[in-house]
Amino acid sequence: MDSRLVAELAFLAEADRLKSIRRANVLMDLSRRENTAEHSWHVALFAMVFGASDRAIRMILIHDLVEIDAGDQPVYLAHDAAALAAAETAAADRIFGILPDGAAFIELWREFEGGATRDAAFAKRMDHVQPLAQVVMAPQPLPEHVEIARSMMQQGRVARFATEWPEILAAARTALDGGRPGGDLGRRLRFLAEADALKTVCRANTLIDLSRRENSAEHSWHLALYALILGRHATPGVNIGRTIRMLLLHDLVEIDVGDVPLHSAAGTAHGSPEIQMAEAAAARRIFGLLPEQQGADFLALWQEFEANETPDAVFAKSLDRTQPLVQNLRAGGAGWREYDVSYDDLVSRVGERIARGLPQVWSALEPEVKAFFYG
Template identity: 45%
Template sequence: MQDRIAAQLDFLIEADKLKSVTRANVLADGSRMENTAEHSWHVCLWALIFADQSGGANIPRVIQMLLLHDLIEIDAGDHPIHLPHNADDVRKAETAAADRLYALLPDDQAIAYRLLWDEFEAGKTTDAHYARMIDKAAPMFLELSNPGLGPTERDILHAIQDTGRFADLKNDWPDAYHHASNLLNKRSLMPLEPFASRLRFVMEADQLKSVLRGTTLCDGSRHENSGEHSWHIMLWAMTLDEHSHAPVQLDVVLMMLLLHDLVEIDAGDNPIHGDYDVAAVEAQEQLAADRLFGMLPPTQRDQCRAVWEEFEAANSTDAIFAKSLDRAQPLVCNLESGGGSWRDYNVTREQLETRVAVKVKRGAPAVWDAIAPRIDAWFSANT
């Protein structure tokens, strides 16, 4: 069992590198280029919110596919569709990346993850078709929201819409296609509901990529943001759900983790080792949930709010496991980065036990057992 968890954790540590792969499109506010990890989180959110456009796809499965779809960019990099490249060379590089990355996992998971990625790449199933449709739409709307969009960028977007991969959406998703066309051609025509409300919500959610956490990336190069954290913690859940304290519904856990930090757009991140008024933060988060989920049509508003409330309460089996991983992932980031937030906040081993360990043990005791010896070794060497 320990060898299995060790392999899974090695894979999740390697996956952290996706946060350092820069894409060709900007964030919605134009402040910087997007990275592939936060993109992967965002398209999962799009897939959930626009599920009625899926043509009957299995949405939990689509979300798992999108969690994995760009992992190969750790080795192969991003290849913007408007720049020249050799398709055969890219395909070979991506295949080699898939061979290496998925081989880090235990054999059964290596096969399952690779099959999901292969299915996405082929794009022939209903699930893959919807996943690829979302993957085409999200970057286009980010670019169209960029306040600094210039003539050159606009020409590129015209080409992508007219003859590039976005052109497929004219038949597959006409609401998205025609609204993008209106924005691109500066026509002030507003989309109809419920598309309009859903689009406002997913575009507002883009701000989560600018909320910085106390935890750094595994390489210590910068602080993690809450969008890419949400992607990573979902991948943790998908990979480690067998180690839950009790059987869980993975689709529910993934939905919780997809949504769990959205309130930080308004309320900010409050590191567990920081000094803050818990009651005041909880009140801010409730107001944030009111505003953000309130942007959605009523049925989706209530469904998403209920999932977020279940996570916050941490009483159900699914929520207990989700919360445990949300505490475990920063432990590994701190270990890999040489101490990270433990150094920043002068955390003691005793504080870690009472603030973090008890929560990890509650939902994922085997994961704690796998990490604890490394934690003990770090504190022995650094205190």
């Protein structure tokens, strides 16, 4: 395996740790605190819904990786801003320094932090509106979180929306007062609130540290990051920005259908006609929450991913097989042991799919896979 790919996979494995960083806010069903990886996915989905550029979405995918070292600091709590900035800068240098082209990612992260460019300002706006929406759109938000939200709207970091984005503040106040935000903005907020449920869908594979099973929201974020980092390995004709968008929404159907493990029931359940029909119905329902044209566009992008025929979809599907394979390799094959996966099973269901869109990556990983099964 060439040294650059080794470094890229090491970075992506290090990024897995973001799934264990807990934030102050909670999921909309109040079941637990949100983690920073699934927050990053949700913010990127907000950005996609509200018309972000590809560059702004890339910023969002990486913006909180520094929390692996520095942790999450709730904005409403007092803290030493200079010390936090120094800790996050050191974290950015270390984490992005794993990559051969890490300097470019450090600059992208710094651009986000500065918030001065149009893309950075947009990305910051999404990062600030997502926690607000999680409170105001929740069926029964915690009273203390409602109080924080009202304070932030009056004099906190979202108070600037009074001039920057007054419509969102008006919608938030309507929701906090028990009303239903209307128009296209209301439909977008309801879609994004529904998307929060993806954070409760558990997958078969575990985190690399074996602490728990991965959920489908953080998986979607990790896949988008894989697309960003492994884009140089894509076959000709692939649009990386478009593939990232495809991956951000590809598993939303699991809100209704759940995750169907690739290796369950000897592979007969995954991809069966029954599952395909259920997922298609879920896609129509979930994307149907959006304004009509946007919902149709998102549905078409999901259908393209499922059909697996265009260069973007082939690349996306290959990544969707690569990430769990790397997770299993780094976690000692926990998922493969649980589902009694053989080498031949893995090659036919995973390796061949990876090879179609990422032939160089599969060629590099295959010896490691073979060594796992055969020693």
